[in-house]
Amino acid sequence: xxxxxxxxxxxxxxxxxxxxxxxxxxxxxxxxxxxxxxxxxxxxxxxxxxxxxxxxxxxxxxxxxxxxxxxxxxxxxxxxxxxxxxxxxxxxxxxxxxxxxxxxx
Amino acid sequence: xxxxxxxxxxxxxxxxxxxxxxxxxxxxxxxxxxxxxxxxxxxxxxxxxxxxxxxxxxxxxxxxxxxxxxxxxxxxxxxxxxxxxxxxxxxxxxxxxxxxxxxxxxxxxxxxxxxxxxxxxxxxxxxxxxxxxxxxxx
Numbered sequence: 368x369x370x371x372x373x374x375x376x377x378x379x380x381x382x383x384x385x386x387x388x389x390x391x392x393x394x395x396x397x398x399x400x401x402x403x404x405x406x407x408x409x410x411x412x413x414x415x416x417x418x419x420x421x422x423x424x425x426x427x428x429x430x431x432x433x434x435x436x437x438x439x440x441x442x443x444x445x446x447x448x449x450x451x452x453x454x455x456x457x458x459x460x461x462x463x464x465x466x467x468x469x470x471x472x
Numbered sequence: 473x474x475x476x477x478x479x480x481x482x483x484x485x486x487x488x489x490x491x492x493x494x495x496x497x498x499x500x501x502x503x504x505x506x507x508x509x510x511x512x513x514x515x516x517x518x519x520x521x522x523x524x525x526x527x528x529x530x531x532x533x534x535x536x537x538x539x540x541x542x543x544x545x546x547x548x549x550x551x552x553x554x555x556x557x558x559x560x561x562x563x564x565x566x567x568x569x570x571x572x573x574x575x576x577x578x579x580x581x582x583x584x585x586x587x588x589x590x591x592x593x594x595x596x597x598x599x600x601x602x603x604x605x606x607x608x609x610x
Contacts, residue, residue: 368589370477370589370591380550381549381550384508384550385548385550388512388550393508393509393510393511393512394507394508394509394510394587395507395508396479396505396506396507396555396557397505397506397507397552398503398504398505398506398557425505427587427589457591458591458592459589459590459591460474460590460591460592461589461590462587462588462589462590463571463575463587463588464585464587465478465480465574465575465578465579465585465586465587465588466579466580466581466582466583466584466585466586468575468579
């Protein structure tokens with residue numbers, strides 16, 4: 368299994384989550400985060416914003432679905448401007464459902 | 473080392489902390505997250521018909537659409553249930569013990585009990601002393 372962490376624009380969150388739901392991945396955790404990237408924040412005239420608000424989506428999927436979910440997030444969260452975000456993928460050894468205690472997603 | 477990520481009910485946090493303390497692994501990180509699972513953020517009344525009305529009306533348990541959805545009155549919005557996300561870093565040999573304990577403490581048998589993920593951690597450093605790996609999490 369893989370854990371996919373996507374830092375996206377907060378206004379794109381609904382679009383991404385509904386697209387994932389349509390593709391059969393309804394489960395997701397989201398949290399608001401503040402961060403900056405390569406551009407070291409944002410310069411608007413004399414004002415410098417060091418940390419910009421983003422939404423962090425956390426999804427755990429089976430290995431074979433990894434590419435599909437990444438592509439989906441990438442197409443839906445894309446605006447083409449700086450600040451669209453990043454996607455990180457990390458390995459997950461095992462998953463358990465608390466209600467049943469069963470292993471697996 | 474393994475990282476155990478548990479997404480649990482908000483009201484189970486004190487008991488979970490207690491259980492981890494008793495096992496000897498009191499260090500943890502807690503985050504407030506909004507989540508949805510296979511039920512797509514269903515209302516709590518649908519999840520549990522025996523739940524008292526007051527529980528469902530309280531903002532604590534009510535699923536909420538995102539702020540963006542509220543501002544833009546979308547035709548279809550994604551709903552989220554407020555949850556707690558715990559992160560615990562533990563040595564390999566106690567993972568099973570901790571997962572079992574987390575499951576037994578947090579299980580109510582109703583939908584929405586949460587998920588536990590176990591993933592590998594390749595390095596750890598204690599900032600104060602510079603200790604690495606095993607010593608850093610001891």
